[in-house]
Amino acid sequence: MRSEPLSYISSENNGPWEIYLEQVERVTPYLGKLAYWVEDLKRPKRILIVDIPIRMDDGSVAHFEGYRVHHNTFRGPAKGGVRYHPDVTLSEVMALAAWMTIKNAAVGVPYGGGKGGIRVDPRKLSTGEIERLTRRYTSEIGILIGPNKDIPAPDVGTAEREMAWMMDTYSMNIGHTTPGVVTGKPVQVGGSLGRRDATGRGVFVAAAVAAEKLGMNLEGARVAIQGFGNVGNAAARIFHDHKARIVAVSDVTGAIYNEAGIDPYDLTQHVQSTGGVRGYPKAEPIPAMDVLTVPCEFLIPAALEKQITEANAWKVQCKVVVEGANGPTTPAADDILAERGILVVPDVVANAGGVTVSYFEWVQDFNSYFWTEAEINQRLEQIMRNALEAVWQVHEERKVSLRTATYIVAATRVLESRALLGLYP
Numbered sequence: 001m002r003s004e005p006l007s008y009i010s011s012e013n014n015g016p017w018e019i020y021l022e023q024v025e026r027v028t029p030y031l032g033k034l035a036y037w038v039e040d041l042k043r044p045k046r047i048l049i050v051d052i053p054i055r056m057d058d059g060s061v062a063h064f065e066g067y068r069v070h071h072n073t074f075r076g077p078a079k080g081g082v083r084y085h086p087d088v089t090l091s092e093v094m095a096l097a098a099w100m101t102i103k104n105a106a107v108g109v110p111y112g113g114g115k116g117g118i119r120v121d122p123r124k125l126s127t128g129e130i131e132r133l134t135r136r137y138t139s140e141i142g143i144l145i146g147p148n149k150d151i152p153a154p155d156v157g158t159a160e161r162e163m164a165w166m167m168d169t170y171s172m173n174i175g176h177t178t179p180g181v182v183t184g185k186p187v188q189v190g191g192s193l194g195r196r197d198a199t200g201r202g203v204f205v206a207a208a209v210a211a212e213k214l215g216m217n218l219e220g221a222r223v224a225i226q227g228f229g230n231v232g233n234a235a236a237r238i239f240h241d242h243k244a245r246i247v248a249v250s251d252v253t254g255a256i257y258n259e260a261g262i263d264p265y266d267l268t269q270h271v272q273s274t275g276g277v278r279g280y281p282k283a284e285p286i287p288a289m290d291v292l293t294v295p296c297e298f299l300i301p302a303a304l305e306k307q308i309t310e311a312n313a314w315k316v317q318c319k320v321v322v323e324g325a326n327g328p329t330t331p332a333a334d335d336i337l338a339e340r341g342i343l344v345v346p347d348v349v350a351n352a353g354g355v356t357v358s359y360f361e362w363v364q365d366f367n368s369y370f371w372t373e374a375e376i377n378q379r380l381e382q383i384m385r386n387a388l389e390a391v392w393q394v395h396e397e398r399k400v401s402l403r404t405a406t407y408i409v410a411a412t413r414v415l416e417s418r419a420l421l422g423l424y425p
Helices: 016-030 032-042 090-107 127-140 160-174 198-214 230-241 264-274 288-292 331-339 353-367 373-398 402-421
Strands: 046-055 061-072 078-085 112-119 150-154 222-226 245-251 254-257 284-286 298-301 320-322 343-345
Touching: 016 032, 016 090, 016 331, 016 402, 032 402, 046 090, 046 127, 061 078, 061 090, 061 127, 078 090, 078 127, 078 160, 078 353, 090 112, 090 353, 090 373, 090 402, 112 127, 112 150, 127 160, 150 160, 150 353, 198 230, 198 298, 198 320, 198 343, 198 353, 198 373, 222 230, 222 288, 230 245, 230 264, 230 298, 245 264, 245 288, 254 288, 284 288, 331 343, 343 402, 353 373, 373 402
Parallel strands: 078 112, 078 150, 222 245, 222 298, 298 320, 320 343
Antiparallel strands: 046 061, 061 112, 245 254, 254 284
C-alpha cells in the first residue's frame, strides 16, 4: 500500500510520535496479512488545534494552545485523557492518542484512541483561571467530544475537578446533563468508585503477575517509584499494603531514598503539608534521576515520557520495570534492558487500569446504576490479569519482548476490525 509521508512530521524530530512509529515498525513483521492495513496505525484519524483565550485575574487576556487528537476509532469512540503541562506538544499528544489505541485494544475495552492537552503550567494559574481555561477548551473541542464520539479523562495536571468542569460545560452547551461525556469525575456527579486509584492498582496487578511468572516474592521486594502523583501514590500505597518495601520516591520537587523503607501514607501527609517529597525527614535526599537507578526489584516510572534512555538504561538496577507513565522507556533503552535481562511490563498494558475503570464509569453512567468499590476492583483485576496472560502467552510463543507481544495482540485486534469494516466510500 503506497502512502505519502505526513507533512507535519519531521524525520529529524525524535519525539514521542517517532518512538510510537518505531514500536509499530517493530511489530509489523508479526502481523501477517493484516500488515496490509498497518498504515492505519501510523496516521491519526483527525487532529484539532485550538486557541484558548481566557481573561486572567489581573484583567489581561492570555492565549494558550490546546490539542485534541483522535488516533483511531475502528473499535469504538475515542478515549483518552487531557494533559495540562508546559511541555505539551502535538507530537506528544499524537503519541499518547496512539498509545491509547493500543492500550484499549490490549485490555479489550471497546474504545479507540484519543488524547488532549494544553501547553500550560497549571501551577502558575489561580483556580479561577484554570476553570476558565478548562471551560473554554471544552467549548473549543466540543465539535469532537461526546459520550458516543470521544470521552476525555484526567491525565498529568488534571483531575476530578477539571472533569467536573468539562462535563458541566459540555452539558450546558448541549442543553442537558451528560455524565458520560468524561470519566474520572467526582463520584457525586456520576464518577465511579475506585477510579482515583485505578491506574496505580493496575500497575500493582501487572507487577504481581510478573512476579508470579518469574517466581519472585512481592513481600519484602524493594520498589522505586518515579512520580508521586495520582499513579505513583496509589501504586506505592498498594505495594506497601502487600508488604513490599518502598525504598525510593521522586516528584517534581526532588527524590528521597531509605533502604529500610518509606511509609507512603506518612509521605503523603508530608506532601500535602509541604507540596512535595523534598525534605521528608525519614529518608535521605538523592539526585532526582537516581530514583531510576537505585537497587530494587521493581522500578515504577510513573512520571513523563523518555525517562529511561540509552544514557541511563545501563545503570538501571532492577529486575522488573513496570511502566506507570506513558512512553517512559525509549526503544534504544528497551533493547539495552532486554540485553541485561531486565523485564519491562509496557505502559500499554501496565497502566491500563485507569482506562479500564473509566470504561466501567462510562457503562455505569449510561445505565444510571453504580457498582460497589469491591466490585470495581475485582473486575479491574480480572480484566488486567486476562490481558497480561494473553500478552505473556504471545511473549513466550513468539520469543519477543512483552512490549512487542502487547503490540501484536492489540494491533491484531485493531486491524482485524479495520479489515472487517473495509473502506468507505
